[in-house]
Amino acid sequence: MSRLPPIPVTLVSGFLGAGKTTLLNRILNSDHGLRMAVMVNDFGAINIDSQLIVSQTQTTVSLANGCICCTVESDLIEQLGRLLDDRANRPEYIVIEASGVSNPAKIANTLRYPQFRDALAIDSILTVVDAEQFERLDAEMAQLAMEQLDVADIIVLNKVDRVGRDQLDALKARWLYPSARLLECEYGEVPLELVLGVGRLKSGWRLRPAASVKDEDHSAIFETWSFSSERPLSLKALRQALATLPAGIYRAKGVCQIAEASGKRCVLHLVGSRSEIRPEEGWDGRTPQTQLIFIGRRGTIDAAKMQATFEKCVA
Numbered sequence: 010m011s012r013l014p015p016i017p018v019t020l021v022s023g024f025l026g027a028g029k030t031t032l033l034n035r036i037l038n039s040d041h042g043l044r045m046a047v048m049v050n051d052f053g054a055i056n057i058d059s060q061l062i063v064s065q066t067q068t069t070v071s072l073a074n075g076c077i078c079c080t081v082e083s084d085l086i087e088q089l090g091r092l093l094d095d096r097a098n099r100p101e102y103i104v105i106e107a108s109g110v111s112n113p114a115k116i117a118n119t120l121r122y123p124q125f126r127d128a129l130a131i132d133s134i135l136t137v138v139d140a141e142q143f144e145r146l147d148a149e150m151a152q153l154a155m156e157q158l159d160v161a162d163i164i165v166l167n168k169v170d171r172v173g174r175d176q177l178d179a180l181k182a183r184w185l186y187p188s189a190r191l192l193e194c195e196y197g198e199v200p201l202e203l204v205l206g207v208g209r210l211k212s213g214w215r216l217r218p219a220a221s222v223k224d225e226d227h228s229a230i231f232e233t234w235s236f237s238s239e240r241p242l243s244l245k246a247l248r249q250a251l252a253t254l255p256a257g258i259y260r261a262k263g264v265c266q267i268a269e270a271s272g273k274r275c276v277l278h279l280v281g282s283r284s285e286i287r288p289e290e291g292w293d294g295r296t297p298q299t300q301l302i303f304i305g306r307r308g309t310i311d312a313a314k315m316q317a318t319f320e321k322c323v324a
């Protein structure tokens with residue numbers, strides 16, 4: 010049997026809430042003309058990202074309840090194996106969206122395991138940066154965000170609408186990544202030809218040797234908590250609950266059923282201290298419900314207190 014050419018893989022990384030799913034949606038809804046498979050990784054127990062992906066024409070594989078660079082690496086290996094074994098639907102391109110706490114260098118090493126070496130070719134490691142929040146991150150969060158940037162060969166500086174030109178230039182001046190391509194954008198609006206099929210890592214020259222990649226368990230640094238309810242929530246109470254979250258909770262996202270927006274599926278995002286609850290389309294045959302996931306620094310989430318707070322939001 011003739012050997013099939015390797016499938017190009019774009020690895021999308023970036024800290025929590027930087028705009029990875031927004032960029033992925035933009036890629037998927039553009040005219041790329043490829044049979045694409047996307048793998049999305051949620052650090053929390055609920056598959057939220059797969060629900061936030063707008064285009065359903067491609068194969069979507071959801072890897073939840075851990076980080077694909079450490080705790081659920083075995084799921085990544087298994088699911089990649091499945092994609093490759095399904096010869097009838099073999100994708101022409103794979104995009105992997107790592108969780109916001111993943112180290113892309115470790116995922117890149119997984120893609121170089123013997124079983125994938127001839128079947129997959131990393132096209133690029135693309136790291137999305139939240140232009141507003143990046144410099145506000147502290148301690149382990151800042152370190153992780155820097156590690157994600159260190160291995161990027163494409164840096165997408167997103168959310169430029171949130172900062173002034175001076176602040177952007179100052180941020181860029183502090184970075185020393187001369188070999189990375191830097192693209193500034195809002196809502197992941199980047200020219201597709203600059204991010205897909207660019208073959209920037211074809212020779213593997215920027216990948217660090219596996220031995221030099223730090224072995225960490227991101228569930229030791231971050232923790233998650235989730236809330237589900239089949240009863241509608243009060244918008245006012247939910248906003249209030251989000252405004253009073255402990256500072257260590259950096260990210261929340263999910264879908265919600267809001268009493269004031271009957272029949273609409275609302276999408277909730279919290280990144281740092283910013284939050285939004287946006288009505289989207291209807292429920293499209295799905296049972297209306299709320300599914301939220303919260304991610305914070307370990308030790309900052311009091312599950313009983315959170316449960317009581319969000320129970321009170323039920324209208």
Ligand SMILES: Nc1nc2c(ncn2[C@@H]2O[C@H](COP(=O)(O)OP(=O)(O)OP(=O)(O)O)[C@@H](O)[C@H]2O)c(=O)[nH]1
Binds near residue numbers: 023028279
């Ligand atoms: N103002 C502004 N908001 C943006 C931009 N890009 C994305 N967002 C918002 O940022 C929030 C997080 O975006 P996502 O695309 O879900 O971020 P993510 O990196 O996939 O998040 P995680 O997977 O949880 O790490 C959402 O509310 C987006 O609408 C942008 O360029 N400007």
